Amino acid sequence: MAYILHLESSTSVCSVALALNGELVDLMESNEGQNHAKLLSVFAADLLSRNNLRPEQLEAVAVSEGPGSYTGLRIGVSLAKGLCYANQIPLIAVSPLQSMCEQVISQHKQLGVDELTDCLLVPMIDARRMEVYTATYALPNHLIKAVSSEIINEQSFLDELSSKKILFFGNGAEKCKTHLTHPNATIIPGIETSAQFMCQLAWNAFQNKQFADLAYFEPFYLKDFIAGTPKKNILTGQ
Template identity: 45%
Template sequence: MSLILQIETATTSCSVALARVGEVLDFKEINARNIHAEVITLYINELLNNTGISYNDLDAIAVSSGPGSYTGLRIGVSTAKGLCFALDKPLIAVETLEAMADGVINNPGFFADDKTLLCPMIDARRMEVYTALFDTAGNRVRETAADIIDENSFADYLQHHKIIFFGDGAEKCKSVLSNNPNAAFSDDFTNSAIYLTEKAAQKFADGVFEDVAYYEPYYLKDFIAGKKAL
């Protein structure tokens, strides 16, 4: 039995969900920039109130671990760690790109042959994205990387596979990749805490938990602060 609070703040989506034994009970989310710190704890309180569940009823806290927005990840992980410390609950980390792939695979309307690959993309800077490749069973085909996208990106894979690109980094890649007949783009994907459900439930069952005191998000790249406008 597992009752897990799930937190997703790695992208523009600020999302929380409650899942019991791998089934989502309820969720609350908004897709907007620079709002995560303002609403995350409010959303968690509302979610628990709506479901009649208390903080002490929770069995674990799961958080989207990155890569993604530096600030968003700090907010999500800090919130998750604070709850784990206060409630003495275990912390579960789920890589963001893996969760995004699960979100597509588990969509009831998703149909694809076994040669199709999934490419979640998270916006980084300019033409750079955080990305990886997965098959339709959720197996990783290409490791997570920070890539600068050009017309030759994924060329070897696109020769033999249809690739579905999705996520908030995919839109800016259309101009250089959409001419390839094997490149498809999903325009209606929004990241969500509900996509953590499968991996979080499995990690809870296997007892795969993070060290709350020392856990840090998966930034992939060092944070680079921009100059403040005068």
């Protein structure tokens, strides 16, 4: 039996899942905003405790690799690395974009999509203004267009939409719906990042021994972190 702990902190959703052999056992998450520093380690400890597990009984820790929130990713990867170092277990990196695809694939009928055959899947994570982090996937959840940062307008994805139906989802797609109006474009509302949809992807990686280098792994930020300019001079108060 292989227990894997999954940490998702790439967006405003703070989510931790426990899985056994790729099947979800337990889940704790909050979508109340950027509370990762306060909640992520607490969720991890509580999940293990209420399932009568100790950290050393884990076979691996899976973490959302990004792209997404700079601070959230740092917190998730720091916790994952700490657990892996302390317990001498491997680290598994999972794309939050691909895990959102996993949700759509597994729940498409409940989401109002009768058929996925020949559809492309385009998850989107909100960046800023009309910019999103995105990638393109095809069944059965294979990456066919690399992760990128895109500014969405009326011309976006027109080449692909001319010949394929495309499902757009994620918090980035919600803000782009006024621009993605082609008849072949469908926006699926309500899809958020969640650790529960990392489970099967992490299990596949575990079985294939696709582990991240614990010493050198860093989150996939996609863009450099840009610090905001303080409104007040902290030395003068002006």
